[in-house]
Amino acid sequence: MRLRSRVYLHFVIALLVVGAAISVIFAVGGRGGLAREIGERVARHVASLAGERLGDRGALVARLEQLHADLDLDVVVRDLDGAVVAAAGAPLQRAAPEAIAAARGGAVVARPGPRPFAVAPVRDATSGRVVATVEVAAHRRFGPPALLGPLAIVALLLGLGAVVTRPLARRLSRPLERLTEAARRLGGGDLAARVPVSPLPRRWWQRRRAPADEIAELTGAFNDMAERVQRLVRGEKELLANVSHELRSPLARLRMALALVPREGRDEARLVEAERDLAELERLIDDLLVTARLEATGLPTRLGEVDVRALLTALAERARHDPAIAGRAVEVGQAEPVVLVADEALLRRALWNLVENAAKYGAPPITLSGVRLGDRILLAVDDEGPGIPPEARGRVLDPFYRLDAARTAGATAPSGFGLGLTFARRVAEVHGGTIAIDAAHREGGVDRGCRVTLTLPSGDAA
Ligand SMILES: Nc1ncnc2c1ncn2[C@@H]1O[C@H](COP(=O)(O)OP(=O)(O)OP(=O)(O)O)[C@@H](O)[C@H]1O
Ligand SMILES: [Mg+2]
Numbered sequence: 001m002r003l004r005s006r007v008y009l010h011f012v013i014a015l016l017v018v019g020a021a022i023s024v025i026f027a028v029g030g031r032g033g034l035a036r037e038i039g040e041r042v043a044r045h046v047a048s049l050a051g052e053r054l055g056d057r058g059a060l061v062a063r064l065e066q067l068h069a070d071l072d073l074d075v076v077v078r079d080l081d082g083a084v085v086a087a088a089g090a091p092l093q094r095a096a097p098e099a100i101a102a103a104r105g106g107a108v109v110a111r112p113g114p115r116p117f118a119v120a121p122v123r124d125a126t127s128g129r130v131v132a133t134v135e136v137a138a139h140r141r142f143g144p145p146a147l148l149g150p151l152a153i154v155a156l157l158l159g160l161g162a163v164v165t166r167p168l169a170r171r172l173s174r175p176l177e178r179l180t181e182a183a184r185r186l187g188g189g190d191l192a193a194r195v196p197v198s199p200l201p202r203r204w205w206q207r208r209r210a211p212a213d214e215i216a217e218l219t220g221a222f223n224d225m226a227e228r229v230q231r232l233v234r235g236e237k238e239l240l241a242n243v244s245h246e247l248r249s250p251l252a253r254l255r256m257a258l259a260l261v262p263r264e265g266r267d268e269a270r271l272v273e274a275e276r277d278l279a280e281l282e283r284l285i286d287d288l289l290v291t292a293r294l295e296a297t298g299l300p301t302r303l304g305e306v307d308v309r310a311l312l313t314a315l316a317e318r319a320r321h322d323p324a325i326a327g328r329a330v331e332v333g334q335a336e337p338v339v340l341v342a343d344e345a346l347l348r349r350a351l352w353n354l355v356e357n358a359a360k361y362g363a364p365p366i367t368l369s370g371v372r373l374g375d376r377i378l379l380a381v382d383d384e385g386p387g388i389p390p391e392a393r394g395r396v397l398d399p400f401y402r403l404d405a406a407r408t409a410g411a412t413a414p415s416g417f418g419l420g421l422t423f424a425r426r427v428a429e430v431h432g433g434t435i436a437i438d439a440a441h442r443e444g445g446v447d448r449g450c451r452v453t454l455t456l457p458s459g460d461a462a
Helices: 003-052 057-071 097-104 148-187 214-260 265-297 308-321 344-361 404-408 420-430
Strands: 073-079 084-088 109-111 117-123 130-138 304-307 330-335 339-342 366-373 376-383 434-438 441-443 446-448 450-457
Touching (some): 003 057, 003 073, 003 130, 097 117, 304 308, 308 330, 344 420, 420 450
16 A cells, blocks of 8 residues: 555544544533433422422322423432322332432432433421432433434544545655655666755744754755766766777877888788777777767667668678678568668667677578567567577676677687677667567577567657
8 A cells, every 4th residue: 555545544544533432422421411410400400399399298299290291200209218208100119228318418319321310308498408308210212322413523524634634644655756756767777866855844833944854864865875876977978988089099090000001911911900900999989989978868869760671671781791791691581661760870780780799699591670560660680590598688788798608719709899789779778669689489499599679669650
């Protein structure tokens, strides 16, 4: 359950319990007290009315009958020996001896329930002495305590409480929700994600501004952390970009110098090798620079409509003439006539990295394909080589990670830096897409070959 709902529920339950307790106390306690009070007064009044007619038994009976008829009371007047002097209504059971003793002493004793009952002293009109006692009992004509009214009031108050506490619960949970959201964004790579902090306002009863509460402290700590992480990452990126940039000019000078060296016999072969190394270094620096740019801006700059079939055909054509691919068969397989919105240069470079990988680490035939799947376009490069084991598929996407086979096969190992797939992934991501590594197909339960797929949104182009 969400924190907000939990806080809210606790409030409502607490209110409910308090409300119920209060209404029970008032209903029971108040009623009992009131009934006793009324009982005492009625008994005293009946006693004084009876006292006036004590001398005349006939008149006394007539008066009691009248009381019985008017007030619906059962009444018995007894002398001090306990003998009945006059009675009206249903016969009454004798009161408890203590009650009678108290009445003879001049006190009125009332008992609110189960049937309201009271004993009162009857005094002689002239002397004021207690000469008899009167016992009065009412008929309980009213039903169970009238709870409907109080219950309605309690329900109303509860409803009011629920409405009033709702924003309170929201206020408690809202900062936490904002923190979660910011943490998610930070984790997702948005290093600028911060939680807005508004200092607690000074209320009129506070002399100073209230100190930050725990959630505000947590928010502050989070923002500090995000700030440091962002500064750190920015520093690293700047360093990388600067180093890459600074490396370019000496490399260009080296290339110029190499071109001017006279070429004869064995030197020629060495120079060609040196030039190849230089070209590779330049490619690394290019990849680093473009990746750094993509990291910094997040968006490819030159979006346009890309004809997928034309792009794949051009790549296959380029492979046919590229010495690095060295005559390995590169074909265009299934290529639907689809168009997507993308930065064509970036996409071409990402796919070329995949073709190079297939030639370096895989085996021909190398197949390029492009198909539409809903609103996404799947661009894949397949080869029939050993593939990448499932446990390494995540890691080869990390910068500078290469499989052991690619690193330790000595001089025959294909050269590389471990950046090609990282670059391809970044290109997929800046287009709002993903990269996936699978086997090209399965034969008898065994993975065969390698397939790297870029899944990109087709964008606005239909
Ligand atoms: N088609 C493939 N078949 C088998 N292994 C592959 C394939 N493609 C990539 N790999 C493995 O993944 C690793 C990472 O590939 P990635 O393209 O990122 O780097 P690289 O090719 O080694 O160097 P770079 O591309 O920077 O020149 C490679 O070193 C290789 O071990
Ligand atoms: Mg590569």
